Amino acid sequence: MVSIDDVARHAGVSTATVSRALSGRGHVSGATKARVEAAALDLGYVVSSSASSLASGRTRxxxxxxxxxxxxxxxxxxxxxxxxxxxxxxxxxxxxxxxxxxxxxxxxxxxxxxxxxxxxxxxxxxxxxxxxxxxxxxxxxxxxxxxxxxxxxxxxxDDVAVARLATEHLIALGHRDIGHIGASPEFDIDFHIPTHRRRGFEQALGDAGIPVRPGLFEPADFTIEGGFRAAKQLLGKPGGRPTAIFAASDEMAIGAMLAARELGYRVPEDLSVVGIDGHELGEFFRLTTVDQFPxxxxxxxxxxxxxxxxxxxxxxxxxxxxxxxxxxxxxxxxxx
Structure with a gap:
């Protein structure tokens, strides 16, 4: 096994210099640091995590x-x-x-x-x-x-602001009958993100003078399958279907798009869909989203x-x- 002494001999420096160069603690010139790193690479030397921890008090x-x-x-x-x-x-x-x-x-x-x-x-x-x-x-x-x-x-x-932005985009496109796919209570945990996103959705509607219609809300589980089932419920209800859907996640939005197509609705000609997250599949599905850069x-x-x-x-x-x-x-x- 290669030791720190082997690296020191190979680089032509002291073991203390090797320690400073590889740990980043203490002053070592750039040229010396490069020589030590090259020697360590040549010999296949890796700093012992346990030894480094003992010396620094850090586990890294x-x-x-x-x-x-x-x-x-x-x-x-x-x-x-x-x-x-x-x-x-x-x-x-x-x-x-x-x-x-x-x-x-x-x-x-x-x-x-x-x-x-x-x-x-x-x-x-x-x-x-x-x-x-x-x-x-x-x-x-x-x-x-x-x-x-x-x-x-x-x-x-700011999940309220994120949801407002998504909803305001639909409103700016002339939509008034906007459905929302949120979350069922068991998924509304840890900062109540679905609740905040529903609040932002309703605030945007209220600011635009659009009444909130409880019948245009469906809970799901933040999956593609959940969004698919929820969108089928929204699009199959009597009394007029929504012309747009805001889903509280991209995966549910993708599910909504798949449901619309299965029911014979064109996206976006017959139904606009927007999500939140910035999912890697969003570009493939040409999904409009509020990217939060996870x-x-x-x-x-x-x-x-x-x-x-x-x-x-x-x-x-x-x-x-x-x-x-x-x-x-x-x-x-x-x-x-």
């Missing part, structure tokens, strides 16, 4: 809490976190945090207290007061995506946690996450 490992692993949005945010941390030289430990109270308690009171992480990122999880307190007691940097949480540094999306959310959270670790004296402010309306071929002006 970030714990990430996520509610779902099988949903596109969460896996995409997680991918952004992983790539952002890797770029900064950090590993990741993943904790899937379900609604099970005992399992959550074990994660907060046991796993996170083993001092195997330097910080924690929580993805779209509404943490209770006790859970927030447990995180604060770790005395580690914590970044929460999807807040707000006044006791933690948070990166937030990959970028993860990368920004990774940068924020590392910045807090590497610049502990600096002031780190929470921030609003960006979003943008992307108009494609699933929406069109209402034909007279």
């Amino acid at each position: 490992n970030i714990g990430v809490l996520v509610p779902f692993l099988d949903r596109w949005f969460f896996s995409t945010v997680l991918s952004g976190v992983a790539s952002g941390l890797m770029r900064r030289g950090y590993d990741i430990t993943l904790y899937s945090l379900t609604a099970d109270r005992e399992q959550r308690r074990t994660i907060f009171e046991t796993f996170l207290r083993r001092q195997r992480v330097d910080g924690v990122i929580a993805i779209s999880l509404e943490l209770g007061d006790e859970e927030t307190q447990r995180l604060r007691e770790l005395e580690l940097p914590v970044i929460a995506i999807g807040g707000p949480n006044p006791r933690l540094t948070t990166l937030t999306v 990959l970028g959310q993860g990368e920004r959270a990774a940068d924020a946690i590392v910045d807090e670790l590497e610049s502990p004296g600096a002031e780190h402010q929470p921030g609003r996450l960006p979003y943008d309306l992307i108009v494609r071929g699933s929406t069109a002006r209402l034909s007279s």
